[in-house]
Amino acid sequence: MTLPDHEIIEECRDVCRATVGVYVLTSCYGCQLVMATVEKIMEVANLVDFKCFYMVSSKSSLHEPVDIAFVEGSVSTEKDLEELKEVRKNAKVVVAIGACAVNGGVQSWSEGDLNYDELYASVYGDSKIKYKGLQAAPIDSYVKVDYFLPGCPPEEDEIMYFLSTFLFGSYPEEIDYPVCAECRLEGNPCILIERDAPCLGPVTVAGCKARCPSFNVPCIGCRGPVPHDNSWFDSLALTFKNKGYSKDYIRERMKIFCSFDKNLEERLEKVFGRKK
Amino acid sequence: MRYVKLPKEKVCEFLERLKSMGTLYGPKKISEKFYDFREIGDVKEVEFEYNRTITPPRKFFFPERETVFTFDTANVEIHETLPTGNRIIIFGVHACDIVGLRIMDSRFIDDLPDPYYQIRRENGIIIGLSCLPDEYCFCSVRRTDFVDAGFDLFLHLLPDGYLVRVGTVTGHKLIENSPEYFEEISSEDKDNFAKFETKRRSMFTVQGNWDDMRYRLELHLDHPMYMRESDKCLGCGNCTLTCPTCRCYEVKDLPTLDGAGGERVRFWDSCQFRSHGLVAGGHNFRPTKKDRFLNRYQCKNAYCETTTTAYCVGCGRCTYFCPADIQFKENLLEVYGPGGGA
Numbered sequence: 020m021t022l023p024d025h026e027i028i029e030e031c032r033d034v035c036r037a038t039v040g041v042y043v044l045t046s047c048y049g050c051q052l053v054m055a056t057v058e059k060i061m062e063v064a065n066l067v068d069f070k071c072f073y074m075v076s077s078k079s080s081l082h083e084p085v086d087i088a089f090v091e092g093s094v095s096t097e098k099d100l101e102e103l104k105e106v107r108k109n110a111k112v113v114v115a116i117g118a119c120a121v122n123g124g125v126q127s128w129s130e131g132d133l134n135y136d137e138l139y140a141s142v143y144g145d146s147k148i149k150y151k152g153l154q155a156a157p158i159d160s161y162v163k164v165d166y167f168l169p170g171c172p173p174e175e176d177e178i179m180y181f182l183s184t185f186l187f188g189s190y191p192e193e194i195d196y197p198v199c200a201e202c203r204l205e206g207n208p209c210i211l212i213e214r215d216a217p218c219l220g221p222v223t224v225a226g227c228k229a230r231c232p233s234f235n236v237p238c239i240g241c242r243g244p245v246p247h248d249n250s251w252f253d254s255l256a257l258t259f260k261n262k263g264y265s266k267d268y269i270r271e272r273m274k275i276f277c278s279f280d281k282n283l284e285e286r287l288e289k290v291f292g293r294k295k
Numbered sequence: 296m297r298y299v300k301l302p303k304e305k306v307c308e309f310l311e312r313l314k315s316m317g318t319l320y321g322p323k324k325i326s327e328k329f330y331d332f333r334e335i336g337d338v339k340e341v342e343f344e345y346n347r348t349i350t351p352p353r354k355f356f357f358p359e360r361e362t363v364f365t366f367d368t369a370n371v372e373i374h375e376t377l378p379t380g381n382r383i384i385i386f387g388v389h390a391c392d393i394v395g396l397r398i399m400d401s402r403f404i405d406d407l408p409d410p411y412y413q414i415r416r417e418n419g420i421i422i423g424l425s426c427l428p429d430e431y432c433f434c435s436v437r438r439t440d441f442v443d444a445g446f447d448l449f450l451h452l453l454p455d456g457y458l459v460r461v462g463t464v465t466g467h468k469l470i471e472n473s474p475e476y477f478e479e480i481s482s483e484d485k486d487n488f489a490k491f492e493t494k495r496r497s498m499f500t501v502q503g504n505w506d507d508m509r510y511r512l513e514l515h516l517d518h519p520m521y522m523r524e525s526d527k528c529l530g531c532g533n534c535t536l537t538c539p540t541c542r543c544y545e546v547k548d549l550p551t552l553d554g555a556g557g558e559r560v561r562f563w564d565s566c567q568f569r570s571h572g573l574v575a576g577g578h579n580f581r582p583t584k585k586d587r588f589l590n591r592y593q594c595k596n597a598y599c600e601t602t603t604t605a606y607c608v609g610c611g612r613c614t615y616f617c618p619a620d621i622q623f624k625e626n627l628l629e630v631y632g633p634g635g636g637a
């Protein structure tokens with residue numbers, strides 16, 4: 020593990036209270052909802068000073084300095100971008116939370132296929148909207164992000180783990196292995212092997228304890244790609260291809276939550292040849 | 296060694312007896328194609344003719360996840376959370392998996408005793424069960440197809456029951472204390488036992504032994520197989536997590552919110568993951584997928600002094616449970632070259 024290159028949050032105990040902001044860009048507010056409803060929310064509220072948390076308080080401000088900023092949502096408008104920059108400026112540590120902030124979310128599905136103007140025209144025609152829109156993108160396309168807490172929505176135990184380690188004067192360890200690992204630890208059968216299910220577990224970063232395969236449902240990749248280029252779309256595409264899945268099906272499925280992974284197209288091309 | 300017979304009609308009663316002694320685990324069907332060791336509620340659920348379980352029996356002694364201690368930062372204390380030492384009985388363990396457990400012992404007891412493992416292991420009863428190989432099995436060439444240690448009782452299938460080999464004092468007492476289930480063996484039973492073994496031996500797709508496999512591999516670390524096959528690999532870790540002799544684990548500290556304490560957990564790790572080779576300062580001694588792929592092939596073919604076998608016991612799980620369908624046995628044979636026994 021390499022040391023973080025941000026200021027460590029001082030361990031407070033009863034002498035001070037860490038300041039925390041929970042911000043939202045373009046998203047469904049699902050991450051905030053999970054954060055606001057964690058079992059220990061009262062304990063959290065006593066231990067930290069929330070400067071911003073729309074789901075919990077109308078007295079939320081974007082402009083106050085905070086120790087830890089959790090940012091939900093993708094950057095999809097110029098307003099999002101301005102706010103994100105403001106948050107980054109005011110925060111010691113920025114955590115991207117949820118599929119949208121971490122990987123762009125489902126709204127970035129068209130990345131690489133359609134540009135913003137085409138998308139806009141197909142939805143709004145000539146009408147005008149208040150803010151100028153942008154192609155939906157993960158927040159690290161624009162600002163430095165210290166930690167990533169993926170999931171759609173994120174898992175409660177991970178939220179608590181992140182908070183606890185920060186308050187402890189430490190930092191959360193990154194997960195760099197796929198959902199399959201947790202699928203085995205949960206004692207599931209493998210539905211990809213057993214019934215050729217198009218499970219994205221092998222390319223998706225773990226942390227959900229293989230939530231979907233545990234219910235006999237193939238993983239759709241909501242936690243996004245395994246980091247550090249270890250999401251082997253090529254190997255999985257080949258596996259699916261050998262099971263009879265088409266290139267389009269595989270690509271579309273992988274793009275839902277991984278459209279911003281820089282290796283996706285190249286690794287797919289390795290299996291299917293250049294895209295037209 | 297002592298031999299007795301467990302007639303077919305007494306099997307369920309015997310399982311009930313085992314169940315009354317502690318928590319009984321055995322092979323169960325968990326889905327259309329797969330089996331796993333699970334707690335046995337109804338003894339009729341035990342699958343006697345299973346091929347292999349998706350999780351290896353090491354999980355009973357070295358669980359997938361466990362808290363090793365809790366810590367208290369105010370008093371600067373740690374409190375070990377040692378297992379309780381409840382009796383567990385694992386029924387239906389195949390020969391390869393029994394050697395697998397002895398390999399685990401060599402690392403978790405002989406080397407530097409791991410109390411968590413040791414306490415559970417000392418409270419475990421192992422009942423072996425004979426099997427017939429499928430195309431994934433190669434315990435024959437690993438010399439792990441027939442065990443002479445590591446079990447309390449071993450049941451060999453006969454047309455009308457089981458020939459039971461008694462492996463330990465515990466096994467002996469099990470029989471002494473429940474004589475109503477057992478009979479003396481007849482000469483017909485002995486013939487049937489021999490017939491079963493002969494048939495079984497002829498069914499393996501590889502014959503001979505692979506004692507020199509390690510050297511063949513070490514001499515050909517640059518074999519093109521590694522590049523070709525690791526390219527197909529998903530890095531998913533299924534091959535190591537299902538392996539009966541993989542010992543790698545990761546530890547993580549989970550502090551409580553108020554910082555007053557927390558717990559240290561350990562959980563199964565895999566050399567197929569990037570962080571397995573990541574050390575202080577950010578250096579990674581296995582930076583590529585190929586490095587990780589090659590590591591498993593070397594690790595599994597290294598020599599375990601305790602069992603005088605390879606660390607791989609030939610159970611076939613790493614191929615059977617590989618989503619990318621990567622063939623371990625065939626790949627090893629390719630590097631070995633002609634004469635590998637296929």
Ligand code: SF4
Binds near residue numbers: 207220618
């Ligand atoms: S079911 Fe999916 S997540 Fe589970 S092991 Fe198989 S491929 Fe991996």
Ligand code: SF4
Binds near residue numbers: 171232239242243
């Ligand atoms: S299994 Fe896949 S889709 Fe389901 S919660 Fe986990 S990452 Fe998301």
Ligand code: SF4
Binds near residue numbers: 538542543591
């Ligand atoms: S290094 Fe890899 S193959 Fe060896 S025991 Fe660990 S996980 Fe298993």
Ligand code: SF4
Binds near residue numbers: 623
């Ligand atoms: S390496 Fe494969 S065949 Fe050998 S013991 Fe492990 S899982 Fe079984």
Ligand code: SF4
Binds near residue numbers: 528533535
């Ligand atoms: S199970 Fe197969 S795909 Fe997964 S890491 Fe092992 S060899 Fe690679």
